[in-house]
Amino acid sequence: MSFIKYAVPALVAAQTAMAASCGSTDSTITIASQTDLDTYATCTTLKGDVEISSSASGDLTLSGVTSITGSLSCTGASNVTSLTASALSSIGSAFTLDGLTTLTTLSFTNLSSVGSISWTALPELQSLDFTKGVSEAGDVLITNTGLTSLDGISLTTVGKFDITENTNLKTVNVNELTNATGLINFAGNMDSLQIILPNLGTGTNMTFRNVSGVSIPSLETLSGQLGFWGNTFGNFSAANLTTTGDLVFDDNTDLSNISMPVLKTVNGGFQIARNDKLKEITFPDLEEVTGAIDFSGDFDSVSLSALTEVKGGFNMQSTGNFSCSAFKTLRENNVIRGTYTCKANTTDPTTKDGSSGTGTSTSTSSTSSSTSSDSASVMNVASMPALGLAAVLGALLQYAL
Ligand SMILES: *[C@@H]1O[C@H](CO)[C@@H](O)[C@H](O)[C@H]1NC(C)=O
Ligand SMILES: *[C@@H]1O[C@H](CO)[C@@H](O)[C@H](O)[C@H]1NC(C)=O
Ligand SMILES: *[C@@H]1O[C@H](CO)[C@@H](O)[C@H](O)[C@H]1NC(C)=O
Ligand SMILES: *[C@@H]1O[C@H](CO)[C@@H](O)[C@H](O)[C@H]1NC(C)=O
Ligand SMILES: *[C@@H]1O[C@H](CO)[C@@H](O)[C@H](O)[C@H]1NC(C)=O
Ligand SMILES: *[C@@H]1O[C@H](CO)[C@@H](O)[C@H](O)[C@H]1NC(C)=O
Ligand SMILES: *[C@@H]1O[C@H](CO)[C@@H](O)[C@H](O)[C@H]1NC(C)=O
Ligand SMILES: *[C@@H]1O[C@H](CO)[C@@H](O)[C@H](O)[C@H]1NC(C)=O
Ligand SMILES: *[C@@H]1O[C@H](CO)[C@@H](O)[C@H](O)[C@H]1NC(C)=O
Ligand SMILES: *[C@@H]1O[C@H](CO)[C@@H](O)[C@H](O)[C@H]1NC(C)=O
Numbered sequence: 001m002s003f004i005k006y007a008v009p010a011l012v013a014a015q016t017a018m019a020a021s022c023g024s025t026d027s028t029i030t031i032a033s034q035t036d037l038d039t040y041a042t043c044t045t046l047k048g049d050v051e052i053s054s055s056a057s058g059d060l061t062l063s064g065v066t067s068i069t070g071s072l073s074c075t076g077a078s079n080v081t082s083l084t085a086s087a088l089s090s091i092g093s094a095f096t097l098d099g100l101t102t103l104t105t106l107s108f109t110n111l112s113s114v115g116s117i118s119w120t121a122l123p124e125l126q127s128l129d130f131t132k133g134v135s136e137a138g139d140v141l142i143t144n145t146g147l148t149s150l151d152g153i154s155l156t157t158v159g160k161f162d163i164t165e166n167t168n169l170k171t172v173n174v175n176e177l178t179n180a181t182g183l184i185n186f187a188g189n190m191d192s193l194q195i196i197l198p199n200l201g202t203g204t205n206m207t208f209r210n211v212s213g214v215s216i217p218s219l220e221t222l223s224g225q226l227g228f229w230g231n232t233f234g235n236f237s238a239a240n241l242t243t244t245g246d247l248v249f250d251d252n253t254d255l256s257n258i259s260m261p262v263l264k265t266v267n268g269g270f271q272i273a274r275n276d277k278l279k280e281i282t283f284p285d286l287e288e289v290t291g292a293i294d295f296s297g298d299f300d301s302v303s304l305s306a307l308t309e310v311k312g313g314f315n316m317q318s319t320g321n322f323s324c325s326a327f328k329t330l331r332e333n334n335v336i337r338g339t340y341t342c343k344a345n346t347t348d349p350t351t352k353d354g355s356s357g358t359g360t361s362t363s364t365s366s367t368s369s370s371t372s373s374d375s376a377s378v379m380n381v382a383s384m385p386a387l388g389l390a391a392v393l394g395a396l397l398q399y400a401l
Contacts, residue, residue, distance in 0.1 A: 012327060023047040025069065037062050045069065049093075056080050059105075068092060071115070078102060086110060089132075097122060105129065112136065116159070120144055126168065128152035139182060142166060150174070158179070164188050175199065185222075186211055192231065205245070216241075225268065228252055234277075235259070243267065246291065249275055251359055261285065273297060273351045274359035279320065292338060296349040296357025302327075313338030317349035317357055 018217040023029045031037055031052045040046060041064045049070035051355035052060065057079035066087045074080065079346050082105035083097075093115035097103070100122050107129035116138040118126075122145040130152025139160040140153065148168045153163075155174055158181035161173065169189040180203040186195060187209035193351040194213035198239040205224035208214055212232045228236070236249075237259040246268035249258060256277040262285050269291030272281065281295065282303045293313030295302065300320035307330060314336045316327060324342035331340045343349065349357035 010265065023050075023069075031060070032056055034058070034060055036055065040065060049073070052077060052080070052083075054078075060084070061086075062088065066090075066110070072135075073097070075099060081105070082107065086106075089113065091115060094118060100379075114138075115151075117141065122146065127207045135176065158184075161185070166190070172196065173198075178202075180204065180206075182209070183320075228255075231255070234253070238263070238350055242285075247271070249273070249278075253277070253359055264288065266290065271295070271351065273355075273357050274361045292352060293336075294352045296351050298349075298358055308335060311338070313340065313352060314383075315339075315352035317341065317342045317343040317346050317351075317356065319346065319349060321345055 002385045022040065023046045025047050027048040029040070029046060029048060029050045031050065032055055036293050037060060040062070041063065044066050046065050046068045047189070050068050050072045052074035054076035056077045059082040060080060062085040064087055065085065067090045068088065069092040071093040072091050073401055075096065075098045078099060080100050083103065084105070084107040086107065086109050088108055089110045090113040091111070094114070095114045096118045098120045102124055103122050104124045106125060109129060111130055112132050113132055113136040119141070120143045124146055126146045126148055128147070128151065133152055133154035134155050135154055136361050137155055137158060138328045140155070140158055141160070141162045142150070144165045145310045147166050148170050152171050153174065154176050156176045157179045158177060161180060161184045163169070163186050165188045167190055170192060171194050175198055176196055176200050178199050180200065182204060184203060184206040186193065187339045189210065191210060191212060195208070195211055196215045198215065199218050200216055201218050201220050203219065203222050206222060207225065207227045208227045208231055209232065214233065214236065215290055217239055219238055221242060222244040225246040225248070226244045227246065229248070229250045230347070231252045233252070233256050234254045235257045236255060239261060241260055242262050243265045244263070244267070247266050248258065248271045249255065250271060251274040254277055255275045256279065258278070258281070260283060264285050266286070266289045270289050270306050271294040272278070273294065273296045276298050278297055279299050280301045281299050284303070286304055287306050288309045288351040290311045292314065293310055294315045296315070298319045299322060300323050302316065303397050314331070315328065322344050324344055327336070327342050330336050341352070351357050
């Protein structure tokens with residue numbers, strides 16, 4: 001009995017001492033319950049990392065604290081239903097939430113700066129209560145959540161921005177984003193997802209799968225790839241884009257109009273394939289393609305009237321009635337350097353790696369051997385490895401969960 005009389009005050013004293021320290025750099029504060037959180041209510045800054053253990057449950061509230069110098073993480077706490085930190089304005093490093101399968105509320109109304117975000121497997125989380133909005137973050141990865149929008153993620157700049165498998169995600173509008181320094185990738189979200197990045201001017205790589213709208217009216221230059229696979233939009237426009245790396249439009253079933261009126265340079269390969277509704281292809285300012293041009297499909301006209309240099313090969317095949325004569329001339333004038341193939345009116349158009357150039361044809365394409373040997377040599381010339389890598393990467397991301 002007397003032991004308890006001593007032990008309880010001693011425990012309180014220990015907790016007070018811990019709270020007074022408010023953590024320390026390179027150490028981890030472990031939180032298992034609301035009681036643990038309450039011991040830090042007098043701290044304005046928590047030093048080091050904060051980890052909420054998987055056994056935590058219910059509604060957790062961190063009061064008073066305005067910054068965490070390290071990370072804030074919670075993995076596998078399937079019984080945590082809400083996380084609230086109304087004063088918190090910055091998290092120095094990663095904000096990681098993984099497998100909080102019953103989390104419905106994430107309320108960080110004062111949060112504006114985060115080292116990085118990694119949120120995965122939060123199926124019940126439908127919205128963010130981020131009144132102030134996160135304007136600064138490095139990489140942002142959001143996968144397999146119930147989010148319907150990313151309102152509250154109001155970045156001005158971002159590293160990697162990787163948004164996949166959020167099957168309720170209807171709109172993403174990041175109005176403030178002007179510059180992206182890493183991959184922007186969207187795949188496997190809600191089919192009707194509309195992505196609006198009104199002020200994005202520069203980026204590196206951008207890849208889009210399974211979306212129904214992409215609006216990037218201010219985009220001027222990309223140092224890496226711009227790729228579209230399996231999307232459902234009818235029109236695509238990048239009105240101000242002048243320069244990009246590899247450019248790919250593959251298997252976008254409803255796409256009937258690509259408008260890139262000032263595109264001058266493709267620093268890589270340029271592929272258009274299996275977009276069955278695309279009948280006219282026009283890139284009026286396109287001068288230079290440093291990789292190969294590889295267009296296949298059902299188109300009836302192709303106009304590349306400013307073209308002065310194609311360093312890689314050239315493969316153009318369509319079921320449609322377009323004319324190869326302009327390209328034949330470009331080949332003769334050595335504007336097109338690599339292997340040259342041009343076929344109009346062909347029943348079985350193929351890409352330069354020999355796969356079917358049209359989407360609907362489930363044709364067991366008996367390849368003409370002459371074409372495939374041609375295209376094999378083109379593959380070495382151009383930047384197909386880069387395209388292939390991106391495709392593999394996308395597939396991995398898409399099936400990561
Ligand atoms: C969640 O609560 C249930 C029921 O109390 C319990 O069986 C389970 O172990 C808890 N999960 C975790 C991760 O603590
Ligand atoms: C929000 O964070 C700032 C520090 O950036 C702090 O001064 C302010 O008190 C916080 N607001 C609230 C409502 O806690
Ligand atoms: C984009 O951000 C990077 C890194 O902060 C910077 O180096 C680059 O100059 C920025 N680009 C533009 C156009 O602002
Ligand atoms: C596109 O570029 C033009 C000329 O540089 C500029 O005036 C216009 O504001 C840009 N449009 C958008 C939507 O950024
Ligand atoms: C998503 O796009 C990919 C192409 O990258 C396609 O293979 C897949 O079938 C699409 N998924 C859905 C659900 O449309
Ligand atoms: C493309 O845009 C034009 C003009 O904005 C519109 O009339 C047309 O319906 C759109 N086509 C598709 C397939 O969405
Ligand atoms: C394609 O879209 C552009 C820009 O939206 C438009 O000016 C052009 O008329 C469209 N072309 C066709 C064939 O619909
Ligand atoms: C194919 O194109 C040629 C030249 O543009 C034209 O004379 C001819 O009528 C077209 N044929 C068909 C079937 O559209
Ligand atoms: C394509 O076939 C049509 C009809 O058979 C023919 O009129 C046209 O000249 C052909 N076009 C080309 C470019 O070979
Ligand atoms: C962009 O994608 C290419 C492959 O297409 C890859 O080699 C490169 O590392 C990527 N760059 C960034 C910044 O993600």
